[in-house]
Amino acid sequence: MGATKTMGKAGKAGKIGTIRTMKISELIKHAVILFFAFIMIYPLIWMLMSAFKESSTIFPTAAYLIPETWDFTNFATGWQGIGGRFTFATFFRNSFMYASLASIGAVFSSSLIAYSFSRGKYRGKKILFALTMATLLLPAQILMVPQYLWFHQLGWIGSYLPLIVPAYFGGAFFIFLITNFMNSIPTELDEAAKIDGASFYGIYVRIILPLAVPALITSGLFSFIWRWDDFMGPLLYVQGQQRLFPVTLALRFFADPAASTDWGAMFAMSTLSLVPAVAIFIFFQKYLVDGISTTGLKG
């Protein structure tokens, strides 16, 4: 767009030399952008490449990206885990279960709440919505100690219940995102359905929910990535039992500063741990970008 415009102007002026310098300046701009983009993802590429280096050569050859010989043993040794009885198959399964169950709950109940906020007519709705926004700003740290005790009394410590159950009561960010999206769905559709005899529930199931699918996908993806990366939660609630470790905790014990670390295996498993987020990023980038752009909130 911009390039053709400037070229058009230069063409009118009739100076071929100007066109060429414009092109060169565009080229330089692209080169600069690309250079900085490369610096941005350099650490990630470095980690990926180090996963294929023989463990003892990683740091001596740290300045070089491409391994001299491609070594796949890191993945095999890393997969065996932290010297315990459990392999990364267990940790990946735990992470996957945790992220999926929490995300399904969060998206489903957030969609109910968002529908109520978007279409409901009752007193106090505005206050409720304001409260939702307030919880978005409320530091989780305030609640950390009493919530822990609360779950302790319920006998939930040492399980994923303290992390999954609250998700089924909705999440402020998702409520905000889905409510905004539902507000953009024309109410004429509801009216038409109402005339055809649809109830409040019928309109939700048949009209609003199907139309809100993009917002639900965006919420689900963000929720999944956040839960997949969640470290503090599992650290509090499942730290005691290795069989319950998610990938995040397993990696942390892998890189325990107190013990000597097999860096090759460490980077191999770290790389694998990023696969779900990268896959989501590659295949659903549009949804993530839309989610961030439309809510204006950090993703």
Added chain:
Amino acid sequence: MLALYFHRKGDVFLEKAILSEKTAVSFSDKFRKFIMNETTGAVLFAMPFLLGFLLFTIVPMGMSLYYSFTDFNILRAPTFVGLDNYVRMLTDERLFSSMRATFYFAFTSVPLRLLVALLVALMLLKSTKMTGVYRAMYYLPSILGASVAVAVLWRQMFFVTGTVNRLLDVIGLNRDFAWLGDTRTAIWTLILLAAWQFGSAMLIFLSSLKQIPETYYEAARIDGAGKLRIFFKITLPLLTPTIFFNLVMQMINGFLAFTQAFLVTQGGPADTTNFFSLYMFNHAFAWGNAGYAAALAWMMLIMLGTFTGILFLTKRFWVYEGGFS
């Protein structure tokens, strides 16, 4: 039918029975009507939030407030100590250094991140065939940055034998500097890690920039305004609402930084990265001072509230709220 038959007989007693039968029918009718009512439905659908808010926010907040006036830990019952925990803060040297580190981190990393985000967004605004690729490359660290994998990677990058020193070797600056062991540089490894994740802010800026009508720029160009002038007189003022919103959200997140400090620097060296959340976490779960931790949490909430309030008060001096009309 039966009712009608008795009715014909004119029995007063049965008349009553019929009436009560009628009300029974109308009760289930009423219930159905009540449930199918739009308002009932809307309130029912809002219930998960209300219940969750009560169970997982209000109740814990109340408990937290109570604990902040007690001495207790996870294993021992709380004993009331009045304001002791709050008084203790006044002489807690480690708390002071923790506050210093937290403020230093938030006040450097957030502006840095927003500044880089804005610059890159401006660079990527003109869309070309490559824009999608660039945007993806700049955004990727934001998606992965919160992971343990990246934290561990970051940690080793700044080891004495890590990647950064090896790369410095290549350009002839081999000093084998201990980035994580030096009180001046350790916090900057975390600031860099935070600034590195500017992708989300960049996307928000991009979408705000695209909303500025082209006619504004045309009018300014006709009036003979240069590029810089256009940026400072039109683009920047119109972006201030976005900047403000981002500033508030990210400052709060900055004050609460935990995972990366926990994993990359463990609060060291000499408490220079002992961020508030980390300090509080240790008091609650490592050192058995949950009462003191609760008091710290409330102090943090009050501080954050005050800070956000002040930000909102400054709003009218620099945030443009005229819209695009």
